[in-house]
Amino acid sequence: MAHLYRRRKQYWIVYYLNGNRVQESLRTDNERIAKDKKKKLEYELALGDLHQSSKLPLPMILEAFCKYMLRIRTAKSYKNEVSRLGYFLARSVTLSSLCRQGADEQRTMLHL
Incomplete structure (x- = not known):
């Protein structure tokens, strides 16, 4: 009720x-x-169609998403996906801030 x-x-x-x-x-x-x-x-x-929203903070969700995408995508595809995500977030998030722990690894992989 x-x-x-x-x-x-x-x-x-x-x-x-x-x-x-x-x-x-x-x-x-x-x-x-x-x-x-x-x-x-x-x-x-x-x-029972109503679901409770997640209490996870956005940085944790983005970091998990980046790690997942890094595993399943090629370097070029990963770069494109992160670029689209940055555009969706109004370019307020950079590649390195999306994945703090793996930023150096991503740069060498993507040759940035």
């Missing part, structure tokens, strides 16, 4: 997922839309 409440002009929802209390903004100020979103969320909870 979920509970709707209003915080300033926005509607929020509170529900429990795997024993943990979750609060989310519904990003609407319309009560009808908020109730529709509540029904949809309750339906997903009943079916």
Whole structure:
């Protein structure tokens, strides 16, 4: 069961997922839309389709991804994948910051 409440002009929802209390903004100020979103969320909870988000920090996820890609891809393919990932992250992440531990190994492998 979920509970709707209003915080300033926005509607929020509170529900429990795997024993943990979750609060989310519904990003609407319309009560009808908020109730529709509540029904949809309750339906997903009943079916078990709702999953809890990962609590892993982004650097750990990126590092694991880079190590995985380094194992399964060729050097050129790896370089392209990391380049695309950097573009997706708005170029705020460089190749060396993606994989801190293996940065030197990657540079020699990719001849950078």
